[in-house]
Amino acid sequence: GFFPDPRYHSDLNERWGALLVGIGAGIHHVHGAAALDSLAGDGLLVVAAAVCLDDDERDAIRRHVDRGGHLIATWALGARDAECEWDGYRLLKDVTDADAAGTLEGLPPTYLTVPYGAVFSAGLPPGLRVELKTEPWITVLSGSSGVFWTDWALNPLSAPGGGAAGAAIARTTKSGARIVWFGWRMDVAATERDRRLLERVAQNSALWASGHIVVDVSPWPDGRRSAMSVTQDAEHSFRNSRRLAERFSTMDVPVTFFVVTQLAAEYPELADVLSAAGEVATHSVDHRQVAGRLWSGQLAGLRQARIDVQGWAGVAPVGFRPPREVFDEYTLEAWRRSGGRYLAGSNYARTAAPEIFDTPAGPLVVLPRVVDDDYAVMVTRGETSPDSLRATFLGSLEKVRWLGGLDLLTVHTQLIDSYSRVDAVESAVRAAQAAGDVWIAQASDVADWWLQRSGLELQVRERVDRSAVLTISNRGDEEVGSAWLQVFLPDERETYAAPELGEQIVDSEYGPGGLRVRLPVLAPGESIEILLPRRAA
Template identity: 25%
Template sequence: MKEMPVVIRRIVFWLVLCVSPLFAVAASSEKPVYLYRSTLTSQFIKPGDVTQEDTLAVWRNYLRKFRKDFHIVDRAQLLARLTPGVLVLPSTHALDDAERAAIRDFAAAGGSLLATGATGSLDATGKFIGYDFLDTYFKVRVRGDYKAGSEWFMMPFGDGPLTWSLPAGRRIYVGDDLRGILRIESDNLAAVLMNWMRAKDDAGPNGAIALHESATNRSVFFAFPEAALGYHAPAEVSQLLDSVMAWLRREPKLFKAAWPEGFVAAHLMEMDTEDKFFSAPNFADHLEKIGVKGTFYCLTSEAIKYPAIVKDLLARGHEIAYHADIHFGFKGEDPAIQDKRMRNMKKQMQTILGNSLNLATGFRAPTEAYDAITEGLLRKHGILHHAADPSSHEDRLPFFSSAEPGLGPEEALVVLPRTQFDDVNFKRFGYGVAQVQETLDYDLDLVVKGGAFGLLSVHTQNYVDGGLMKDSMGKYVEKVATYKDRLWIARGDQIASWWRKRHRV
C-alpha cells in the first residue's frame, strides 16, 4: 500500500488522540437519559416568564432522538433511585431536600448531570439560597448576571470535548433578553459569552458552558436558560447538544482537529507595511526574539523606496506579501481598475524580488476594503490567501472564499480573518500602552483557550521609536512565547497551506 503523506499521517494521529476528549473515556454503553419535571419549580415561576412546560418542550423535541432511552421523570421516580445515566435538570430552580439527596446519590452512583440556568438556587419554599448546588456538582462559581444594553453571542471553544462539532469562536446569538443568564467562573469552560466584537467584558466573568468530571460522574452546566438557544440555527444547536450528550454518556467520538502537530490554536502576527516603512525591521526583531516569523503585507508604492529592507526580511524567513499599490481600498471599484492596480503592485514588487516574486502569494486590502470581485481577481493573479476583516466570517478560523462558488478548496482563496483588535482600534479607543497590553493579553489567552486562529495586525507608523505598538509588543511576544508548546505561530502562507491540506483528510 502506498505510504500516506507525512501531513496526512499527522492529522490521522491527532484524530486518534482526540477520541479522548478531556479525560479518560470509559467504554461506551447505552445509558438512559432522564428529563426532570419539577412541579416545585412550576410553583415559583412568575407571570410572564417562560413556563416549565415550554422549557420541557425544548428538551423533549431534542431528546426524543434517544427513543427508548429517553424518559421524563417526576419527583417520585427521582426519589425511587434512577439507574445511572444522564439526568437533565432544565432550569430547575427549586429543589427540596429530598430531591437534592436523590441527585447526590444519582451522581455518586455514576450518573451524569446536565443543568441550565439557576438550577438549585431556591429551596422548597421558594426562598433564594444561593448557588451552592451549582458549585457542588458543576464546580462553577456564580458572580452575578448580565444587564441589558448589548447583544450577546455564545462562542464555543474549538476541538473541545463538548463543542468539537462547532467551529472555534462561532458567533451564536443568544438574544437580547438576558434574564436568567448567569456570569460564571469555571476551571473548565467550553464556551463564553461575548459581544460581537469579542471585546473584554469588565463587568465580570463570561463563562457560558462548563464541564466537570469527578471520580464518579460527569456534569455539564449551561449558564443560560433554554430560551437562549432559540435564536440560532436549530441544526447547529442540535450538533452542540449531541456532542454534550456524547461526553456525558461516555461515547467516544472522532473529529478532525483544526491545527497540526497537536497544537491547540494558531497565531499569525502580521504587519501592514506602509507609511514609515523603515520601521518594519523593529517588528521582525520582536518576532525573532522568540524564534518565530511573521508576514509583512507591503504597500508596494512604499516598498520600492526600501528594497533592501524587503529583501532582508525575506532572507530572514519572513513572508513578503501585498498590501496593494496605494493605500486605498478596493471595495466597489470597477473591476478593470482593480485588475490594473493588482498588475501594478505585482510590477512594483517584481522590481524588488525579481525571480523570487512567486513567493509573494498573500494579500491584505488597505482599510480591509475588498469585495467578491477583489477576491476573484486576486486568485487570477496568483494570490493564494488574503487577510480579511473581523466581519468576514462568524468563526475564529480560516475559511475558503465563496466569491467563486464553483471552486473547491484546492483552488479557492484561503481567507484569514483578523480576529484580534489592532493598533487602529487602539488609537481610536484612545488606549495607552497599559490598556493595549491588557487587551492583547486577553485576546491571546482567549485564542489559546478557544482553540482558535488569532490574527494580530500592526502598522509600521505605530512601530517607530515611541510608537504605541513598539512600546507594547515586547511584552506581548514574551507572553506568546509562554504558549509555544500549545500555540502554532506561523506565517500567513503556512497557515493557508495547512488549511488546504487539512481539508483533504
C-alpha cells in the same frame, strides 16, 4: 409554572428529545421525586430550565448524582421553590461544584464564546462566538467552565466575585457522575446560525454525558494550542520595515509584510530584505478601500497588486490585507481568481480561528484579527509608549491562547518607528516561544494549514465492548502531516488501553482535555482506522 406560556416546558423537552434521539439515545419522561429515585444508577437525566422545584425533587436530583447518575441541566436549576418563590442557587452550586453562581443582567446583545479544549468545542472553530436573545442568564465561577459569557470582541465578562463568567460546565464527580450545565436555554439563539451552533454544543455534551467519546482534530500543527503570525503593513514611512525585518531575521521568526505596491516601488533595495525575513504579501496598489467597488474594478486592482509584488520581490503574493481590513464577496472572489490563497481582515470577531470561504474561483482562507493592533493602542487610545504596546501584545497573546485561536499580531511602518517599539513586538514573540504551546508561522503557512486540516474527515463507531474505532480520511488535495486528534473521554483514563493503528501503538499522551493522539502523514484520499480499546471491567 415560572414561564407564562403553559406549553413552554413541554416544547423545550421536545426540543431536547429530538436532539437526544438524533444521537441515538432512547428517552422517556419522568416527573416528581419518586420517578427520579427510580432511575437507573447510570442513566442520563436531562433537566431543562427547571426553575421551580420542591425540596423532594431537589434532593432526588442530588441523590441521582451521588449514586453516579449523569445529569444535563440548564439555566436556573431549582433556583425557586415549588411556589416559584426565590430560593437561590444552592442546587446549581451543589451539582456543578461551582464556587459562585449569579444572574448576568447584561445589556443587549448577549454573547457566549466557546474556547478550544473542552468537550463543548468539538467540531467548532476555536473561540467561536454565539449570540443569544437578551434575557437574564446564569453565570458561574468554576474551574470546570468550558464556555464563557463574553463581549462582542471575545473578552470574558466577570463572574460573581471576580474571574471569568462561566456559561457552561462539564465535570465528573467522585461518584463517576458526568455533569453538564448550560447557563442558557435551548430556544434563545439570536439567528438560525446561532441555533445550529448551540445544538452542536448540546450534541457534544449529550454524547459525552451518555458515556461516548467525542473526537476533534486539534486546531494547530503538532497539537499546539494556538498560533501567532507577526505581520506589518508597509505603507507610510515604508523604510521602517527594515527594523522589523532585520530584528526577526536574527530570531529566525518569519514576518509577513503587506506592502502598498506604489510605495514599495520607491524602495527596491528593501525587496530582498523583506523577502528574506519571511513573506511579502500585498496591501493593495494605493491603499484605497477595495470593498464596495464594482467587480471589474476590484479584479483589476488586485491583479495589478499581484503583478506589482511579483515584479518587486520576485515572487507572486498569495496573501492580501485589504485597506481598513474590510472586504466583500467581490473582494474574496477577485483575490482568489487573481491567484491569492488567503486574505487577512476583519471577521467581526465571529471566531478567533481562520475561516474558509467558498468562492466561484475556489476556496479562500480569511485570517481574522481579534486583538488590538498598534493603531488601536497608539492612535485610538493615545498610548504611545513602548510599555503600552508591550502590555497590549502580551495581553493579546494570553487572550488568544485561552481561546485556542490565531494571534494575528499587526503593526504598521509609520508607528513602529523606533527600536524600542520593535522591542515591544519582540517581547510578545518571546513570550509565545516561552509558552511552548504556540505555533509561530508566517501568514501563508497558517492559511495553508487551515485548508489542509479542513480536508480531514472523522467518523467514530463503537464496538460491542464499547471500544471505539476512529476513522480518519483525508478528503483534501494535499497530504496532511503534523495533525493530532483530541479525544474527550467520558471515563477515567485507566478505562482505556493505548490507541492502536494496525499492529502499532500510536503516539499519544494524556492531558487536561483527555487523550491526544498523533496522526501519521495522510496522503490525499487516504484513510486510516485507529482503535481505542476499553480495558475489561
